[in-house]
Amino acid sequence: MTSHSGNVFVLSAPSGTGKSTLAKRLVQELPDLDFSISFTTRAPRAGEVDGKDYFFVDTATFDRMIAEGGLVEWVEVYGHKYGTGKDWINSHLATGRDILLDIETQGARNVHAAMPEAVMIFLIPPSAEELASRLRKRGRDPEAEIQVRLDHARHELSQFPAYDYLVVNDTLDLAYRDLQAVILATRARRERMGAVAETILKGF
Numbered sequence: 001m002t003s004h005s006g007n008v009f010v011l012s013a014p015s016g017t018g019k020s021t022l023a024k025r026l027v028q029e030l031p032d033l034d035f036s037i038s039f040t041t042r043a044p045r046a047g048e049v050d051g052k053d054y055f056f057v058d059t060a061t062f063d064r065m066i067a068e069g070g071l072v073e074w075v076e077v078y079g080h081k082y083g084t085g086k087d088w089i090n091s092h093l094a095t096g097r098d099i100l101l102d103i104e105t106q107g108a109r110n111v112h113a114a115m116p117e118a119v120m121i122f123l124i125p126p127s128a129e130e131l132a133s134r135l136r137k138r139g140r141d142p143e144a145e146i147q148v149r150l151d152h153a154r155h156e157l158s159q160f161p162a163y164d165y166l167v168v169n170d171t172l173d174l175a176y177r178d179l180q181a182v183i184l185a186t187r188a189r190r191e192r193m194g195a196v197a198e199t200i201l202k203g204f
């Protein structure tokens with residue numbers, strides 16, 4: 001039995017900022033940190049696995065979860081619904097392991113309202129030009145879609161005051177170092193380590 005509940009880390013970033021790469025590396029390299037697996041109505045992309053990347057569900061199932069209060073938050077983006085399952089989060093946190101939520105800004109605000117102790121991290125591109133260049137290099141989206149994503153990025157960036165930590169992804173390794181520092185510093189906080197310190201103190 002663990003003596004504490006896990007931490008919730010919320011990571012948001014405009015599309016193309018490098019969020020997925022950094023989030024993947026954090027979960028691979030840091031012990032006791034897992035991805036939150038969201039529910040979505042969008043179809044799986046090539047290589048995506050149900051129950052690993054997302055829980056892929058139909059709209060009726062998603063709407064039933066909303067009606068039954070089974071989601072901590074949900075949003076509709078780019079024509080699809082995405083949401084964070086309440087049971088999954090709660091049972092996972094009870095094991096003492098930390099969770100990383102990779103969600104957009106509206107959902108992030110709702111998570112913060114439901115879980116004020118969640119640590120909010122915002123990843124920022126070094127400049128508008130650099131973000132545009134990264135989106136084009138990625139070669140995934142046509143120019144019109146890139147413009148939509150840049151417009152959306154402007155809106156998302158304006159949400160930065162809702163976050164506790166801002167990390168600029170200019171150089172991937174430095175951004176990774178900053179994200180890791182936020183997670184490790186959170187784990188060392190007194191509220192979380194108090195029980196351990198009490199136990200050690202009793203031995204004196």
Ligand code: 5GP
Pocket residue numbers: 038039042073074075077082083084102103104106107108
């Ligand atoms: P994608 O379709 O590229 O996987 O995700 C599109 C956007 O939805 C990304 O910004 C991603 O962070 C966000 N997203 C994924 N899951 C959730 C979720 O459960 N809740 C919210 N609010 N956003 C999500």
